[in-house]
Amino acid sequence: MSPHLxxxxxxxxxxxxxxxxxxxVIEAAGGHVTSAEVLEKVAALNPSIGRASVFRTLDLLTxxxxxxxxxxxxxxxxxxxxxxxxHHHHIICMVCNRIIEFDDCGLEGMAAALEExxxxxxxxxxxxxxxxxxxxxxxxxxxxxx
Amino acid sequence: MSPHLxxxxxxxxxxxxxxxxxxxVIEAAGGHVTSAEVLEKVAALNPSIGRASVFRTLDLLTxxxxxxxxxxxxxxxxxxxxxxxxHHHHIICMVCNRIIEFDDCGLEGMAAALEExxxxxxxxxxxxxxxxxxxxxxxxxxxxxx
DNA sequence: AGCGAAAATGAGACACTGTATCATTATAAG
DNA sequence: CTTATAATGATACAGTGTCTCATTTTCGCT
Ligand SMILES: [Zn+2]
Ligand SMILES: [Zn+2]
Ligand SMILES: [Zn+2]
Ligand SMILES: [Zn+2]
Numbered sequence: 325m326s327p328h329l330x331x332x333x334x335x336x337x338x339x340x341x342x343x344x345x346x347x348x349v350i351e352a353a354g355g356h357v358t359s360a361e362v363l364e365k366v367a368a369l370n371p372s373i374g375r376a377s378v379f380r381t382l383d384l385l386t387x388x389x390x391x392x393x394x395x396x397x398x399x400x401x402x403x404x405x406x407x408x409x410x411h412h413h414h415i416i417c418m419v420c421n422r423i424i425e426f427d428d429c430g431l432e433g434m435a436a437a438l439e440e441x442x443x444x445x446x447x448x449x450x451x452x453x454x455x456x457x458x459x460x461x462x463x464x465x466x467x468x469x470x
Numbered sequence: 471m472s473p474h475l476x477x478x479x480x481x482x483x484x485x486x487x488x489x490x491x492x493x494x495v496i497e498a499a500g501g502h503v504t505s506a507e508v509l510e511k512v513a514a515l516n517p518s519i520g521r522a523s524v525f526r527t528l529d530l531l532t533x534x535x536x537x538x539x540x541x542x543x544x545x546x547x548x549x550x551x552x553x554x555x556x557h558h559h560h561i562i563c564m565v566c567n568r569i570i571e572f573d574d575c576g577l578e579g580m581a582a583a584l585e586e587x588x589x590x591x592x593x594x595x596x597x598x599x600x601x602x603x604x605x606x607x608x609x610x611x612x613x614x615x616x
Numbered sequence: 617a618g619c620g621a622a623a624a625t626g627a628g629a630c631a632c633t634g635t636a637t638c639a640t641t642a643t644a645a646g
Numbered sequence: 647c648t649t650a651t652a653a654t655g656a657t658a659c660a661g662t663g664t665c666t667c668a669t670t671t672t673c674g675c676t
Binding site for chain 1: 481482483530533534535538539540541548561563564570572575576577580581584588589590591592593594595596597598599600601602603604607611612613614
């Protein structure tokens with residue numbers, strides 16, 4: 325059983341067919357999915373799972389900081405990223421909309437400093453950079469000199 | 471004229487009533503707005519500005535990294551944050567959904583290291599922490615022990 | 617100031633995403 | 647197995663964002 329499913333159970337939620345299918349779809353997609361992709365792939369795997377359950381589960385996973393909603397580059401279609409260990413980091417190419425993930429963030433120190441200074445407790449974070457990937461680095465930014 | 475409007479002009483875009491009104495609304499809101507708020511406040515200021523222009527302008531400002539779409543805490547209603555200087559940083563309280571901004575990020579070093587290591591060029595970034603604010607720090611996280 | 621090419625606009629119809637309700641079903645504890 | 651309760655699927659609904667196109671506005675140029 326996936327560690328994410330175990331976290332659901334540990335938090336007091338029931339393990340259902342809908343939840344495990346949806347989580348499986350997100351994990352199989354490699355950590356970046358749009359809600360439309362989730363809807364589509366869940367329907368393909370098990371057409372008896374309703375739309376409402378997909379959205380309910382996405383909300384639940386968001387509350388547990390297992391996923392976080394974000395915007396994939398260049399579109400207003402919403403998406404979700406997996407947050408293993410409570411964090412996620414990527415670079416969005418503003419030219420080709422490719423997403424490049426990276427793992428080492430070194431933000432533990434900043435998190436601890438913020439907890440101290442602002443009297444908060446932090447559970448996770450998302451760090452996004454915007455720019456041009458290695459393939460697009462010589463191309464002009466979209467929107468410049470329109 | 472707002473520096474953001476000047477950036478629009480410098481990038482070759484025309485300065486129109488719709489664009490300046492929309493940017494003014496976002497700036498006046500203090501840097502965090504939902505699209506619904508923008509629609510509402512723009513309509514109040516100038517009812518002749520159409521819905522489509524609001525969404526078109528939000529897309530344009532996003533492409534120029536003047537704003538970035540993000541999800542305000544606890545809801546799936548999309549929002550936008552201003553990116554002065556190309557970056558923005560905040561903490562989202564998972565209990566009361568308050569957003570706490572902070573300015574010093576110290577991410578220039580990480581950005582430079584990523585540019586070197588991954589051969590990318592970076593224009594900006596967004597850093598979000600999730601947790602409990604000073605008022606909510608003793609309260610249980612929503613979703614735990616449902 | 618006036619002209620003209622080109623960009624941007626507003627209107628309105630449209631598609632799609634996400635929400636609410638509720639009767640039915642599945643889960644998990646005992 | 648039984649039972650309380652959470653979770654579900656279906657459906658109808660509301661709101662967000664998209665598209666097209668005729669009309670208007672901007673702005674470089676004269
Ligand atoms: Zn690229
Ligand atoms: Zn991290
Ligand atoms: Zn709070
Ligand atoms: Zn920064």
